Amino acid sequence: MVDSCNEFDSPWKEAIEEYFEDYMVFFFPFIPPDIDWTRGYDFLDKELQQVVRDAVVGKRWADKLVKVWRQDGQETWVLIHIEIQSQEEADFAQRMYTYNYRLRDRYGLPIISLAVLGDERHTWRPDRFRTSVWQCTVDFQFPIVKLLDY
Structure with missing residues (x-):
């Protein structure tokens, strides 16, 4: 039996690798002008899997780290964590936050987390994880793209 998440995610992962610059220009046009494309870019899938492997919160699919x-x-360099999400998931925003802080902790670099949502529910747009206890607050926001908007 083929996992529908993997069936959806795999072509996206391949497309990102093949057309990364075009992908960024199309989905997140505010970012590419700040990237020095002459220096190239590197996919860091092994580094991402090391961080993901140690994570303990639920089922995880991290897609690309560039x-x-x-x-x-x-x-300085920036790691761009790109997440392709094909199904609604209650803890998605928390998972994005977890990846972000784990990558930042491991590499000590700014991490830019981006999400492409490929689900079919127009109103599901998780772009923020917020938690607060006794005036100690974490508020993590990240850009999303909803494929239904295209």
């Missing part, structure tokens, strides 16, 4: 260089000339 190292890019910014235009500002600094010797």
